[in-house]
Amino acid sequence: MSFILALDQGTTSSRALVFGHDGCVRGFAQKEFRQMFPQPGLVEHDAEEIWASQLGVAVEAIARAGLTAADIAAIGITNQRETTIVWDRHTGRPIHNAIVWQDRRTAGECDRIKSEGVEPLFRARTGLVLDAYFSGTKLAWIIDHVPGARARAEAGELAFGTVDSWLVWNLTGGERHVTDASNASRTLLFNIHEGTWDTELLELLRIPHAVLPEIVSSSEVYGETAARFLAAHVPISGIAGDQQAALFGQLCDKPGMVKSTYGTGCFMLMHTGDKPVTSRRNLLSTVACRLGNRTEFALEGSIFVAGAAVQWLRDGLGIIRTPGEVEALASSVPDNGGVYLVPAFAGLGAPHWDPYARGALFGLTRGSTAGHIARATLESIAFQTADLLEAMEEDAGTPLAELRVDGGATANDLLMQFQADLLGVPVVRPCIRETTALGAAYLAGLAVGFWNDRAEIGQLWKAERTFTPAMERSRVFEMRSRWSRALERAKGWEQP
Secondary structure, three states, X not given: OOEEEEEEEOOOEEEEEEEOOOOOEEEEEEEEOOOEOOOOOOOEEOHXXXXXXXXXXXXXXXXHOOOOHHHEEEEEEEEOOOOEEEEXXXXXXXXXXXXXXXXXXXXXXXXXXXXXXXXXXXXXXXOOOOOOOOHHHHHHHHHHHOOOHHHHHHOOOEEEEOHHHHHHHXXXXXXXXXXXXXXXXXXXXXEOOOOEXXXXXXXXXXXXXXXXXXXXXXXXXXXXXXXXXXXXXXXXXXXXXXXXXXXXXXXXXXXOOXXXXXXXXXXXXXXXXXXXXXXXXXXEEEEEEEEOXXXXXXXXXXXXOOHHHHHHHHHHHOOOOOHHHXXXXXXXXXXXXXXXXXXXXXXXXXXXXXXXXXXXXXXXXXXXOHHHHHHHHHHHHHHHHHHHHHHHHHHHOOOOOOEEEEOHHHHOHHHHHHHHHHHOOOEEEEOOOOHHHHHHHHHHHHHOOOOOOHHHHHOOOOEEEEEOOOOOHHHHHHHXXXXXXXXXXXXXXOOO
């Protein structure tokens, strides 16, 4: 048994990757699934479609590697994090569509709770801001709005989970209902100081304890796959939310090291050691991972829309056919022509936390072209990341030496160079860009002895390319000033 299978369940697709001992990909499969938008600001997934697509790509990736499940030493899981699923413990069927992390339906409820003066309590206990982004108010909404759900939840008939819990439940045939500490720390229900579900916060949100999963570490054997799925009993031994998995996969394991993942959203994490850091700039304190009895923490900045803005160019505007075309289109013009896009399609995340902001294009003239809009779209990702880094440096009290990057959009050289120009520090792209899945694989492999320790996996990380700043700082200052003006105009567009 000489390979690790990583299940990377993302916001727009389910992916599976088979890794060898050298950390290289031996087999890969991916399948997109439906995005549902019942009303403006609402985003849902079919949880059963998530499960079916994830199982399908797992089987396909193993086959493409020329292997069978008997060759797999362990399975690691990484997942879109705050997306919320509630299912019947007896039938295993969800009682409502999964409510996606981008969904804003509980923004008003968050405002109501804030008006009661308890937001500081949530911030102190969970390290999070009180926002519709997180799972807690989504779970409360399902319990309150699905007929009969509250009585069933209190009777212990329902189970709540983020996507990691849902996958483990299904893979084990309903035997295990667990979540790791990194995913638990994204729910608004988890006390990051005590490492447990917080009874007082559960009472404030009126959530019965009976629906919650058991909290486990990020690297241990949780159970085995039911034989009917992969034709073998394979240990499931690693779980981490996608951003924490990427931090682990990038080997950012010392305080002050920072990675940024460019996916559907964009997420920057700084390792802060074995103690959570309280942010002064509206960043989040989150669990990076729990290994044995040791919990490691990170500061995080969350951008809700990054790669999703490129998908909008494809699906909404129709000016590209595939996301890969955006770089050529953006390169067809020498600069953005004064055009700035604020992609606040799902509100604004850190450090602004404005659920009522909406997307906006500024600076359009008769000379504006599809190329300018494409370039403004890519630049919006880099501008948001620069805002995060500025806040993170202030919180940490130290300037960044380099930024390690991963995710699909890092293949875009134009974006990566612009990112380095804005930040004024090197942007380093690793040889193995699948660092989210790789982090899950590392966690799973460590639990079963596939890799001996973190020192061994640390030797596997290598840089593929380093982008160094080239733009004059005066030009950077001018562009960031215009971006800030555009950002202010997009805030508060919707009425509470």
